[in-house]
Amino acid sequence: MKAAGARIGGLADNRSFRRFLTANVISSTGSAMAPLAVSYSVIERGGGAGELSLVLVANTSPPILLLLVGGIYADRVSRNLLLFVGNLLAASAQGVLALSIATGRGTTGLTAVCAFLSGTAASFIAPAAQGALAQIVDAEHLQRANALLRLPSNVLRVLAPAVGGVIVAFGGSAWALAWDSLTFVCAALLLRGLRLNLPRAGTRALDDLRAGWASFRARTWLWSYTVAGTVLVAAWLAGFQLLGPLVAQQRYGGARGWGLVQAAYACGLLSGTLVCLWWRPRRLLAVAVLTGAGLALPLAALGCALPLPAVLAAAVCAGVLFDIEVVTFVTACQQHVPQREQGMLSAFNGLGEHLAIPCGYLVTAMVAHTWDDRSALLACAGLIVAATIANLCVPDVYRVNRLTP
Template sequence: MASRPRPSPRRAPRHSAVLRERNFRVFFIGCTTSMLGTAMATVALAFAVLDATGSLSDLSLVMAARIVPLVALLLGGGVLGDRLPRRLIMLCSDWLRALTQGVLAVLLLTGSVRLWQLLLLAALGGVGEAFFKPSFDGLLPHVVSAARLPDANTMIGLGNSVAGVAGPALAGVLVTLTSPATVLMVDAGTYAVCALFLMLLRVPPSRSAVAGTGVLRELREGWGVFTAHRWLWTVTLQFTMFNFVVWAPYLVLGPAAAEESYTGAGSWGAVVAVYGLGSVTGGLLLLGRRPSRPLLVTTLVTVLWAAPSAALAARAPLGVVCAGALCAGVANSVFNALWMTTIQQYVPRAALSRVMSYVSFGAYSIGPLGLALAGPLAERTSISTVLAVGVCWQVAANACVLCLPSVRGVRLISAAGSAPVAGPAREHTPRGGPPA
């Protein structure tokens, strides 16, 4: 009797196979835990300031206090990320942020918090983020195989999106039932968990390509790589203005609009949670898919970033605001995954932290000004007026960027290591070597 052929083992989907890599799995769990706490703290901090002072101007100042040191130290963080072990920098940053959130929670619980303390602790949190972010962006290509890097970026974005759904929703419940201090204490714990998982990473020691050179020379070299790609600095400039005109007013005035026109913390938590749900949806749609023209796709979809601001400006029903937040979340997930993959493919690994520090520095450089101005401008005019200006800017800026051949022509590099021909070699030829 002939034996029946054995069925072939069922293969896991290609896009989920990245989680089978031990290093990436540890990295993913730790960082996603931290993202959950951060998403919770965003809601808690806004209402902690409003409860403590009741001033939109104070809320603007506290948010700006976090961004100012972030912008000021990002370039230095990029240099250190290319010079020192990136995991070590991330560990120190996580413990610093855990300490600042814990101290802030204790001050709120005791009822002794002052404005200067809020500003100082927010600034120290920004210091931690300034050193964490460039090293995070530079370490990811070292904890996953090159062929699975696009899926790794999508999974990181998906984890961030899930945290964006669960975090604000949980924060809204906890703020209502307990206090903002409880949420901030949980956030401190998530940073500690992330640090513990980072300690479990198996990253082979490597000698920095920039060790022994001067800081200014390293910055110049990073600037040279950054400016060599026209699409890189163009999109960074667009994102700089987006943070200033659109997102900073949204972060400051969104909670205030929820307090004024809806039901306060519960409504704002729902809007932020739905934004996260949109990010999850965008991540799921993108898993396993690699558009050949990534920046063309991101420019088309990121006009939706202005959708929740438009709904709030029109004082639309809460359901409409949530629908706008859902669309913005989808756009955010698509942008982050495709943008990061494009940079990681075209920028040399030895310069990746410095280049990402320039990207982040540009994106956040005038964000503090937007945060500081949003409250006073809304008090002089109205919340709707400030948000509407941002909506008009986003539509116009995306239309302009879409007209640029240097943005439309960028192609993702295939797994085989080649990219379709797309414009001038200076802009579209990958300059990086094999993975370190």
């Protein structure tokens, strides 16, 4: 523990990282409650599943359409400027939505527009943030920096449902969204002060896209991980997000049981972050690939109709392993991808994961009339295991290891 504390202390001396971390902590407090507030703002107006689906589609479609654009600009302009503008755009969207709800003028159409703008902001923030962290933190400290950045969001995963529910219940959705807007403003001002250098000299955007695609294809370890990750995310979302609540309703007492499963998974994520603060595996990418298979555990437990305590244990293990996967993979990318390509290549990877969202939901809808829920859950678990095994057969996976000074 003393050695781990000393290494974390190296990050504490980094003023730019402290600013970056503070911005992340502040914005996380608002972002954790925003989905609940947006959903209930639609419900409180009498909206049903159709209106809520429209808002969710509006929020999740921009990354599919604009993530590559965000990746191009993350390598062409100063990343702190891109983070500043992206956070201000998100603040404006949430502020307008909060004001419209508070004055009784909110509509589903306006909510969808604000959700689209928030998704657009995220499409530019995500690739810029990954590259910015690699610019301000030395390679030897990147894993712990990534873990520390995930720590507040994972803590809030545990607390946000209860805290957000109380705020929305007693103060209304407008207050939660107003707080989210304010946190984005604070984060924007903090990130504007980073003063990061330009990642590369100005070139044509189309040339950057072609060069980025060529670089992505040349890195077998990256595109193979992206393909496997697309399958993994699609199977996880289909099994956990869609089928999980249905099985919980039939066997585990409905919302109460499913709430316990989600809380167990969130606690696992938090525990995984703490593991990454002291465990530094040498084979970064191999560990990332292997730990991704942990998402199959709760799906298999639900599909086999195991008792609720066994499902909760599986959810905790899945959370621990998944957070280790995220931290080790991001660290591997930051150490093995040149600075001038960080935004573009992270965007290609992120695009695959976002495409998995509609694919997973669509396939689940197609097989819903053929398979029962438990069989579909077992199939999703099998897909996760198969994708992991296929990815572990790629030789390049074992060459992307931790860089030491």
